[in-house]
Amino acid sequence: MSNYSPIRIAIFASGTGSNAEKIIEHFTGHPRIKVALVVCNKPDAGALNIAAHHQVPVLLIEKEPFFRGDAYVAALKQQEIGFIVLAGFLWKIPAALIQAYPNRIINIHPALLPKYGGKGMYGRHVHEAVIAAGEKESGITIHYVNEHFDEGAPIFQAACVVEPGDTPESLAQKVHVLEHLHFPRVVEEVVRRYEE
Ligand SMILES: Nc1nc2c(c(=O)[nH]1)N[C@@H](CN(C=O)c1ccc(C(=O)N[C@@H](CCC(=O)O)C(=O)O)cc1)CN2
Numbered sequence: 001m002s003n004y005s006p007i008r009i010a011i012f013a014s015g016t017g018s019n020a021e022k023i024i025e026h027f028t029g030h031p032r033i034k035v036a037l038v039v040c041n042k043p044d045a046g047a048l049n050i051a052a053h054h055q056v057p058v059l060l061i062e063k064e065p066f067f068r069g070d071a072y073v074a075a076l077k078q079q080e081i082g083f084i085v086l087a088g089f090l091w092k093i094p095a096a097l098i099q100a101y102p103n104r105i106i107n108i109h110p111a112l113l114p115k116y117g118g119k120g121m122y123g124r125h126v127h128e129a130v131i132a133a134g135e136k137e138s139g140i141t142i143h144y145v146n147e148h149f150d151e152g153a154p155i156f157q158a159a160c161v162v163e164p165g166d167t168p169e170s171l172a173q174k175v176h177v178l179e180h181l182h183f184p185r186v187v188e189e190v191v192r193r194y195e196e
C-alpha cells in the first residue's frame, strides 16, 4: 500500500444505513482513509440515499453474479478498494471475495457472539432471540469475516443491559447507540493496522 494515497473503503449495506452514515461522517476529510463506495443489494435501501447525500458512489449488486463469487471482485479492484466494511449487509460473502480481501473484510453483529449468530440471525431476529432467552445483557461484536456467518475472529465487543420491559425495538435502539459510538473508531483502528 502506498504511503501517500488514502486507503479506499467500500461499505456493504442492505438496509437503513445508519452505520454506513456514521462511518462516512467519521472519515469525511480524513487524510489517510476514504469511504470510496457503498455496495448495496437492495434498490430501495436507505443506505443508497445516505450515499447520495454524502456524494459517495454506489454499486448495486445482483444475486446471481454475486454468489457466483468473483463477479464483483474486478469492480472493487478497479475502484482500488483496499478494505471492506459490512454494515447491515444481509448476503453471505462468497469465498472468492474473502480470498481477494484476506483479513480485509470486517462485520458488525448486533449481539455478543458467539451467541445469537449464524444463518437467520440478523436485525430484529437477533433481538427477539436475546429477549426470548431472558438474557440480562446484549451488545455488539465487530469481527473479521470468514466463509461462515459470524465465526470470524473477534475484534471488539461492547455490552448493554437488557431490562425486563425491553422490546426488540428498544433493544435495537440500545444496540444502535453502541454501534454508532464504536464502529467508526474500530474501523479506523483496524484499517490503520492494515496500513502498517
Ligand atoms: N461470509 C460471511 N458473510 C457475511 C457475514 C459473515 O460473517 N461471513 N456476516 C453477515 C452479517 N450477518 C450477521 O452479522 C448476517 C446477515 C444475514 C444473515 C442471513 O441469514 N441472511 C439471509 C438472507 C437475508 C436476506 O437476503 O434478506 C440468508 O442468508 O438466508 C445472517 C447473518 C454478512 N455476510
Ligand SMILES: NCC(=O)N[C@@H]1O[C@H](COP(=O)([O-])[O-])[C@@H](O)[C@H]1O
Binding pocket: 013, 014, 015, 016, 017, 018, 019, 020, 087, 088, 089, 108, 109, 110, 121, 122, 123, 126, 175, 176, 179
Ligand atoms: N447480522 C447482521 C445484522 O443484523 N446487522 C445489523 O443490521 C443493522 C443495520 O442497521 P443500519 O442499516 O442502520 O446500519 C445493525 O444493527 C447491524 O448490527
